[in-house]
Amino acid sequence: MKKKISILTILILILSILIYFILSKNNFFKSEDINQNKDLTKIILSNKSICEKCPNGVKEVQLEKKGKKWYVNNKYNANINQINILLETIKKMTIKRPVGVNERSNILKRLDTQRTKVELIKNSDTIKTILVGGNTADQLGTYMIIKDSLNNEPYVFHIDGFNGYLNSRFSCEESNWIDKTIFNISKKEISKIELNYLDDNNKSFWIEKSNSSKIILKTNNEILTKIDSSFSLNYFKNFEKIYCEKILNNNSNFNVKDIIKRRPFFEIKITLESDSILLLKGIRKNSSERGRTMNSKYDTERFYGYIDSTLLLIQYQKFDKILMSLNDFLIEN
Template sequence: MKNLYIYFIIILVLILLLITANYNSSSQRIDKRDFAVEDTLLVNKIILENRNLEKLKLSRGEKNWILNDTIIANQYLINLLLKTIKEMQIKNPIARAALPNIIKRMATQNTKLDIYKKNKKIKTIYIAGETPDQLGTYMMIEGAKEPYVVHIPGFNGYLSSRFSCKENIWKSKRVFNKLIKKTTIKLNDNKSIHLSQSNILKLNKIYCESFLTSNKNFNVEVIKNRTPFITMIIENKDGTTEQLNCIRKKPVNKDKYNHHKYDRERFYAFKNNTLMLVQYKQFNYLMNSDSLNSYFMPWSK
């Protein structure tokens, strides 16, 4: 009877040790599987960096998020990024047979995500490409033993595109980001027009369609050296001065619009060494003036 009691105690101790070991192991595993950051309101800095040596920093300012310390960031994309960081979670582990190839792929192709709260780094995540069905994204927390397939419940798609390191993607598409004090429009016949205060306020509501960069079929230098049809001199309340050159654009569909010399929907805008594509309708309130309309859209006479 005494031996039976001793055996019972030994078995009980072993069970307790096994439960404790499993609990510790599970806690450690959960910690390395916890991709989401719940309270994104406290996140004040995000750094993205990839293997192509592209790196950008997003910082929370008093009124706006700031890209690389100087550029106002696109708030829609910031909100989408914070929502992604908050809601993403593991969809499933990676099959053992596929794990070596995925790890090898992540070693050469990944985006590093650093998340900061109160300027203290709280998490680093490595983000690779999408799964073959494009319904998940391979991710790995720094210090973890292996990557996982991550998704957002209810969203059918992959998440890697939300962590782009391309600076142009993160720029705010607002053409004018500062408070404007005075605006002078210089026309190509040496005439000048000063905008009223009510029209000046509307300039901050103008957005470009996209930012343009050079490639094998498009040269920004060629475009920006063209003679602008209108030049806007902007004097900001912080004492800085900016210049926006409005430049004609050739029609895209030459067969359909072969009788049009210029694109009648969009033009190029060049400011602060950045070339933008802007729709004429963004300046509709200016074109209500007959004198300006004849310069913006002479074909509408």
């Protein structure tokens, strides 16, 4: 009798190992289901945790593809790198282990109340739904349920070769998905730049590349001739990969309309070779009551930027090579 029990135990163990091995190699997503940005048209991430200020009481982010571009909640350009990371995560994640008998009940309760629901949509069809829960105690796996797979049972998922958890990649925070690019313009795309300092017009200038690749520098409609041509030409290179720190929206302590009513301290207008125009207004940020700039009237590290009806928080250091003054372009006598 004991021998039969031992054989049965061994067989069950072998069968369990085989099932686990097979499942751990299955990523549940066919290449035709998720083909990096080509098939999916929408991704909806919603968190069941209570959010009193959110529509329907839950946090939700909709990432939608229109043409070749992705958008966040139909308002902002999406950060394509973040979307690629999300899709790559879904394609590569595999089962690390089943959920233990003793933890199953607790994990199911948490997945019911605190999970993030991820819906992958192609046209109008939901091709896959994932419930993403918390992380394991060792922070090396994440509890998930793949709907309509594995009897809707929870499993611990991970990515082979990656030592970390996955649930932070399924964020429901709108700001985490927005493209924070202010300018990403190459030198050859720019035709003309006008930088006006509203508090000190003597610093303002107007710089243009002529058809002969010569630089024309103006101030108060006067063309200046004693200019540093090399410095002036290189100035057009300073508008690539310029990012803001944050996209700002209304909250209980902050009103966007109040900020944009303030007088800007600079305005920069960039005319492209295509005749498109980009206009950014810089607005001073009042100093906070605490922090390194508390003794200054204005924050010396950050300012507000207003472009395309969007208010941004920008670090001055990102604009070090943009906020030049007229004298920077002139040859000293």
